[in-house]
């Protein structure tokens with residue numbers, strides 16, 4: 001008999017099916033709801049694809065039950081993970097329903113990319129049960145999850161959520177304040193702000209930016225974070241570099257005009273054939289495959305290391 005508590009996932013899109021797979025693969029019974037019949041229909045195939053990619057047993061797929069209503073997905077859940085579209089009003093409506101439909105001990109998580117958790121839960125009757133859990137795409141291949149506390153509101157549910165995520169093989173980190181973008185997206189978009197400014201100023205093209213990151217400091221980022229790298233080279237050197245370049249770094253405090261112009265021109269990236277760079281269907285598919293193969297190989301290697309020790 002399965003003694004693990006029930007997990008519910010709300011939204012079966014890109015993130016939702018991967019989150020469902022993580023818990024099902026760890027032995028939890030999972031129910032997943034999506035109002036779109038097409039998304040519901042695709043769940044089993046997408047879960048099978050993950051099992052195949054990671055060369056794991058198929059039983060995870062069988063532990064996921066696809067539900068046609070929110071009520072049936074959540075009425076017995078101990079943890080709910082919401083992965084519906086990034087829209088504040090939609091998320092507030094979903095959490096209003098979840099407050100009413102879930103047991104009072106159930107912990108409710110939102111996978112919002114950047115919306116402050118306190119804005120989603122503001123004024124709701126169960127706001128002390130609502131916490132941010134920011135998974136990274138694809139969630140079954142990237143181990144980090146940012147668990148976001150809303151000061152003075154949801155502190156009691158942070159530790160049980162971190163424990164659950166650890167048991168499910170994730171690497172949770174605690175964001176102690178509910179700032180927009182949490183930790184990872186603030187770091188990632190600080191880098192993008194400067195990258196866009198360098199291209200807009202004619203210092204280099206977009207391809208060169210990607211080469212500098214992938215072939216330069218990106219080579220070590222997976223094993224050496226920026227704080228330990230600073231400690232490695234010395235904070236005195238870091239301070240003297242900052243004294244020179246900080247006054248010159250871009251400090252645009254809104255969408256950069258160069259990015260706004262690309263969007264207005266309909267240059268949205270791989271899906272339109274042109275963004276910062278030009279794309280054919282073939283080379284866009286090759287980039288997606290390269291990323292998935294790289295991440296899947298690191299997950300399989302980590303699993304093999306665990307089996308050997």
Ligand SMILES: NC(=O)c1ccc[n+]([C@@H]2O[C@H](COP(=O)([O-])OP(=O)(O)OC[C@H]3O[C@@H](n4cnc5c(N)ncnc54)[C@H](O)[C@@H]3O)[C@@H](O)[C@H]2O)c1
Pocket residue numbers: 010011012013014015016033034035036039082083084085086087090094111112113114134135136137
């Ligand atoms: N895509 C990413 O890289 C990424 C990374 C981290 C976090 N997120 C966040 O995760 C959330 C989901 O993103 P996604 O990329 O999976 O989106 P998606 O569009 O792929 O999936 C969203 C799913 O939600 C369903 N949905 C619509 N209305 C709903 C409702 N009322 N109740 C339940 N489900 C509903 C849609 O039918 C769709 O299947 C967003 O908040 C997003 O910002 C996305």
